Amino acid sequence: MSYSEEVREQAREIIARYPEGRQRSALLPMLHLVQSVDGYVTPEGIAFCAETIGITKAQVAAVSTFYTMYKREATGDFLVSVCTNTLCDVMGGQRAFDALSEYLEVGDNETTPDGKITLEHAECLAACDYAPVMTVNYEFYDKTDPDAAVALAKSLQNDERPRPTRGARLCTLKELSKQLAGWDEDRPGAVGDTASGDASLAGARLAAEAGVTAGTPDPETPLIKKEDAS
Template identity: 60%
Template sequence: MSALPGSPEAAATTGLDDSQVLPAPIDLPPLTEQARIEARQIIARYPVARSALLPMLHLVQSYQGYVSPEGVALCAEELGLTKAEVGAVATFYTMYKRRPTGRHLVSVCTNTLCAVLGGQRIMDALSADLGVHHDETAADGSITLEHAECLAACDYAPVVTVDYEFYDQQDVESARALVAALRQGEKPHPTRGAPLTDFRGVSRQLAGFSQHADEAAAATAVDAPGDYEPTLRGLRLAAERGESAPPMRGPEAEPADAGEPRETVRPAGSTGETPGQEAADARVAAADTPAEKAGAAGAHPDAPEPAGRRLPDGREGTDTPAGREPGTGGQGPDGPSRTIEGRGPSRRR
């Protein structure tokens, strides 16, 4: 895939957008027949096949570490889409990577609260240590670094995630120590949540498949301990003080006279009128306000036809006088005409 001339950041490509089009890594594992089988298993979960695209893109990342051109082609083939349609989705969401990632994805929140408490300083320090900028991978292939707009954990700020697992209340030194351990092959336990695996493993989990070797390992991940004190603090204080939320109100009962009168639904047929006329009479009688009564009377089958507009010269009708049509500039079909206001002769056809 090559960039189209003049595109933003030279980035528009057919099927996959990127700020820099890179050749596939030499050691990129192929998408095997097993990957295609699993893609079809994902499709079978949805009543509309196209809905399977998002988890299928995670599946591609679990095999190759990013949404590769080969992965775009596989998704397009299985879903009956064009590569451009698949690429449009893959380039919209930041969780889909457009170039090969490292073993771990480190995300640093730099949004308002985290930034104020040191998130940007953490990002700058890690960038200097790794020799990379946003969305770039260290030379040894260990870490891909990115800044995140918000990791939805403001009560734990500043926050860093590794493969989407949380490492809370970080500072520059603790974040540098975390990344150093990751580069040495260690997997420090997250502050809360499942034990750390790697980027491809969590991508498989997001695709809807277990990333763990067996059920016991999966259960251990689910039951992993964590420090939830900031989130639970308000709940615990409320329990200590005997505070509780007010009871929720149930749905209000509808008024007994809601809806149209019974006569409008089942006309009696005893007044000598048609059912439509009888129902219309009932609507007029049931109207509560003058405006409602006028509206019901106007909609009555026996209501007189609206009179035509009375023109200043005493005629009735709705014809637009010659020369008054929009854009005619006062010129009728037979030349200039006098205005109605001047009570000049009128032309009717």
């Protein structure tokens, strides 16, 4: 597709964030930008990133296939990821995935015909203390089960956005990609519900009780190149 002048201006804004000679560092947010437009990283998006940054399409494709947050096939508005790794599996993660698969009539990495939901296995969502967990566009829904998982899917099909267990309010994959490209959340009150889970704060509480704090970094500390450190 041909990208609008607005998108091209946003791409230039991204590149301008980086020092001269370091424009290649703009690739990650640039990939999020094209994903926010197309819903996934298309061949046209790869060509756009390559041309704008001044690198090859092969270099862009290599990065886009390395990170799982960049989707290379059409993806639904809501990416539903169910952890089926060891602990979540033992706690019922696979059963939740199977219930969703049966209800949505799609398998792993498949999208419903209406383009609304893509279902995927997740190797690990780094939330074992809330197992079994699932995410929708990377927002957490903790301690799920087959019934809760299907109920969540039904809500998404009804254009509802159930509040995640933790974190900001739910947004679409395109809206999320725009944020990851570096633009502030522009939905009124979208981050008003941000909260942390109790288990996630256990370490911070123990540190506070023990009087342990992190050292204050000195912003004037020079960055030493490897060749200068010898």
